[in-house]
Amino acid sequence: MNPLLLWFHKLGSPPYFYRLAGRFLPWLYAIALISGVVGLYGGLVIAPADYQQGDSFRMIYVHVPCAWMSLFVYAFMAANSFVALVWRIKLSETLAMASAPIGAAFTFITLVSGSLWGKPMWGTWWTWDARLTSELVLLFLYLGVIGLYHAIEDTRQAARAAAFLALVGVVNLPIVHYSVVWWNTLHQGQTVSLMGQSKISSSMLWPLLTMAFATHVYFFASLLARARAALLALESGKDWVRGIAQARQANAHG
Amino acid sequence: MKPGTTSAACTALLRRDLALTWRRRGDALNPLLFAVIVVALFPFALGPDAQVLERIAAGTIFVAVLLAALLSLDSLFRSDLDDGSLEQLVLSPHPLSLLLACKIAIHWLTTALPLIVIAPLLAMLLHLPDRVLPVLLVALALATPLLSLIGAICVALTVALRRSGMLLTLLVLPLIVPVLIFGAGACNAAQAGLPYGAPLLWLGAWLVLALVLAPLATAAALKISLT
Amino acid sequence: MNADLHEKPPLLQARALAYARNEEPIFGPLDFSLAAGEVVLIEGDNGSGKTTLLKVLSGLLEPTSGEVLLNGVHLTLAKLSHQVALLGHLPGMKLELTTLQNLRFAVGLGGIRPGITPAIALASVGLAGYEDQPLRLLSAGQKKRVALARLLLVPAALWLLDEPYANLDREGIELVNRLLLTHAQRDGAALITSHGAYAYTSGTPRRIALRAQAAQQPASEVHA
Numbered sequence: 001m002n003p004l005l006l007w008f009h010k011l012g013s014p015p016y017f018y019r020l021a022g023r024f025l026p027w028l029y030a031i032a033l034i035s036g037v038v039g040l041y042g043g044l045v046i047a048p049a050d051y052q053q054g055d056s057f058r059m060i061y062v063h064v065p066c067a068w069m070s071l072f073v074y075a076f077m078a079a080n081s082f083v084a085l086v087w088r089i090k091l092s093e094t095l096a097m098a099s100a101p102i103g104a105a106f107t108f109i110t111l112v113s114g115s116l117w118g119k120p121m122w123g124t125w126w127t128w129d130a131r132l133t134s135e136l137v138l139l140f141l142y143l144g145v146i147g148l149y150h151a152i153e154d155t156r157q158a159a160r161a162a163a164f165l166a167l168v169g170v171v172n173l174p175i176v177h178y179s180v181v182w183w184n185t186l187h188q189g190q191t192v193s194l195m196g197q198s199k200i201s202s203s204m205l206w207p208l209l210t211m212a213f214a215t216h217v218y219f220f221a222s223l224l225a226r227a228r229a230a231l232l233a234l235e236s237g238k239d240w241v242r243g244i245a246q247a248r249q250a251n252a253h254g
Numbered sequence: 255m256k257p258g259t260t261s262a263a264c265t266a267l268l269r270r271d272l273a274l275t276w277r278r279r280g281d282a283l284n285p286l287l288f289a290v291i292v293v294a295l296f297p298f299a300l301g302p303d304a305q306v307l308e309r310i311a312a313g314t315i316f317v318a319v320l321l322a323a324l325l326s327l328d329s330l331f332r333s334d335l336d337d338g339s340l341e342q343l344v345l346s347p348h349p350l351s352l353l354l355a356c357k358i359a360i361h362w363l364t365t366a367l368p369l370i371v372i373a374p375l376l377a378m379l380l381h382l383p384d385r386v387l388p389v390l391l392v393a394l395a396l397a398t399p400l401l402s403l404i405g406a407i408c409v410a411l412t413v414a415l416r417r418s419g420m421l422l423t424l425l426v427l428p429l430i431v432p433v434l435i436f437g438a439g440a441c442n443a444a445q446a447g448l449p450y451g452a453p454l455l456w457l458g459a460w461l462v463l464a465l466v467l468a469p470l471a472t473a474a475a476l477k478i479s480l481t
Numbered sequence: 482m483n484a485d486l487h488e489k490p491p492l493l494q495a496r497a498l499a500y501a502r503n504e505e506p507i508f509g510p511l512d513f514s515l516a517a518g519e520v521v522l523i524e525g526d527n528g529s530g531k532t533t534l535l536k537v538l539s540g541l542l543e544p545t546s547g548e549v550l551l552n553g554v555h556l557t558l559a560k561l562s563h564q565v566a567l568l569g570h571l572p573g574m575k576l577e578l579t580t581l582q583n584l585r586f587a588v589g590l591g592g593i594r595p596g597i598t599p600a601i602a603l604a605s606v607g608l609a610g611y612e613d614q615p616l617r618l619l620s621a622g623q624k625k626r627v628a629l630a631r632l633l634l635v636p637a638a639l640w641l642l643d644e645p646y647a648n649l650d651r652e653g654i655e656l657v658n659r660l661l662l663t664h665a666q667r668d669g670a671a672l673i674t675s676h677g678a679y680a681y682t683s684g685t686p687r688r689i690a691l692r693a694q695a696a697q698q699p700a701s702e703v704h705a
Contacts, residue, residue: 266589
């Protein structure tokens with residue numbers, strides 16, 4: 001076995017992953033917090049107001065990174081689902097299922113922030129814009145995966161069933177997106193683009209990229225924390241979990 | 255000792271399911287009744303103005319038919335699971351996907367086809383223009399098998415759950431958004447005098463894809479559910 | 482044992498077979514083999530994993546570790562599953578259909594043994610004259626007999642019977658024993674589960690004892 005494969009094999013073992021994730025976790029949270037604060041400060045204070053949209057364009061710094069994340073997390077979940085179903089790696093099942101609620105949260109924030117942005121821009125809370133509609137369908141897909149996972153009692157079987165659904169969603173998602181775009185152009189003509197055609201100036205761009213970075217790091221931090229908790233629950237009978245529990249108890253008493 | 259042929263197995267399954275549907279023929283009326291009631295409710299909500307009804311006719315009929323078909327999806331594997339027949343299907347030496355394809359086909363024949371047959375009645379209730387009716391029928395003929403095929407995957411995933419109704423709806427509806435968009439879209443285009451070929455062709459292409467992939471996916475999902 | 486028996490692999494062989502659900506071991510690791518002509522009894526209390534073992538052996542569940550060999554070949558090959566017939570707690574039959582319709586469907590799905598018809602099979606489980614009765618009009622014991630008739634029809638060498646004596650009267654128990662004996666004489670083999678109430682009287686069958694895993698005891702093979 002080559003070293004990289006060996007490392008992956010090792011990473012797949014729950015106790016090793018638990019310890020490694022525990023070591024990374026504080027750093028990830030710190031980086032996410034710092035880059036998030038910097039990005040928001042850059043976006044909400046330093047960046048100039050848009051000449052057309054005024055200050056309301058600043059919604060972009062929440063809306064767009066979350067929208068990117070909603071898709072990124074789905075891709076991440078689907079990739080892990082694939083690994084979980086084909087190679088039956090328990091860690092991948094855990095990661096896929098741990099990322100689903102985070103992805104749903106990002107999707108929900110995207111919808112809410114899009115709606116808040118839409119009010120000053122279009123004069124309405126909701127418009128059947130192609131991208132918003134696709135996000136709504138994406139939210140339903142996430143909710144389906146989460147719902148199926150929680151409905152089945154056997155945790156591992158539930159993870160496999162939900163992972164399968166996530167993969168079905170991947171095949172379907174492009175079809176949904178293009179059908180929605182087609183439907184939208186048929187009914188409304190070209191949609192008003194939130195981003196505008198003009199190139200975004202660098203003083204507006206760097207906070208956006210910083211925010212995108214911050215949300216990615218936050219996702220991984222949150223994912224590791226959730227996966228650690230899920231692994232503890234999944235392996236509650238194993239010796240390494242018992243060891244951790246005993247160490248905690250000793251700490252609490254000492 | 256040799257097993258029987260796969261075609262013999264499919265024939266046996268088709269014959270058994272047809273016989274079962276005939277024994278339970280009362281149940282087959284439920285989706286029809288549901289679709290008629292849903293469609294009949296719209297004039298009460300919107301008023302009897304023929305022009306208003308005409309505008310929403312195609313979309314309403316599509317939604318009503320899809321919901322009625324969705325209601326009957328749960329019965330696809332339910333009784334087979336309860337009496338152990340599903341285990342025997344999985345254990346049979348024949349490709350499970352092919353056997354499931356037969357089951358899906360029978361299910362479509364007995365639940366969705368009657369809906370297409372009464373579609374002209376629904377169209378009449380909502381004053382759908384006569385020239386749109388053929389487009390509606392073609393769109394339904396392409397859309398309902400798609401719903402059965404995609405729905406079968408979701409049913410296979412939820413079959414082991416005792417109460418799967420709401421969850422099944424949550425799983426199926428986002429997946430069939432494109433079916434609704436293209437199906438009702440074709441009807442609306444025809445009604446507006448626009449070309450309607452493209453959305454129908456898209457539905458057809460998607461149906462071909464689903465015919466190949468959905469039985470395989472259903473078999474895989476069922477194996478996950480039964481372990 | 483003579484030499485040519487050694488060359489032929491046993492009908493069924495389990496190697497270090499174990500199954501766990503949610504990390505909780507259900508049974509195993511188990512090692513045993515089953516030759517043609519043998520009837521083996523799996524004994525164990527409720528919850529000792531007898532039903533799960535039969536499901537794993539039939540290929541319905543995948544073992545957590547270990548392997549199942551059928552005539553020396555891996556069971557996971559779907560093509561081999563026609564050699565195995567599982568009779569579980571559920572009859573696998575439709576109550577609305579007649580006994581003959583149910584059996585015809587089973588034959589269509591699993592193939593047919595040469596020299597038998599559904600009607601003959603029904604007669605040999607003592608249900609002659611019930612051909613056109615819907616299954617729901619039969620008693621629990623009669624339904625069980627129809628399920629046994631299915632076993633006679635399909636060309637499976639290995640029978641996996643989960644509690645075949647349940648719901649049967651004395652006559653029915655004798656019927657099961659007679660069927661098992663005939664099956665063994667035709668070079669078939671069978672695994673039967675039972676929770677203590679032992680009813681198989683022909684010869685002295687080998688027994689495999691399963692114990693509830695909570696006791697953390699290894700399963701052992703007991704020769705009667």
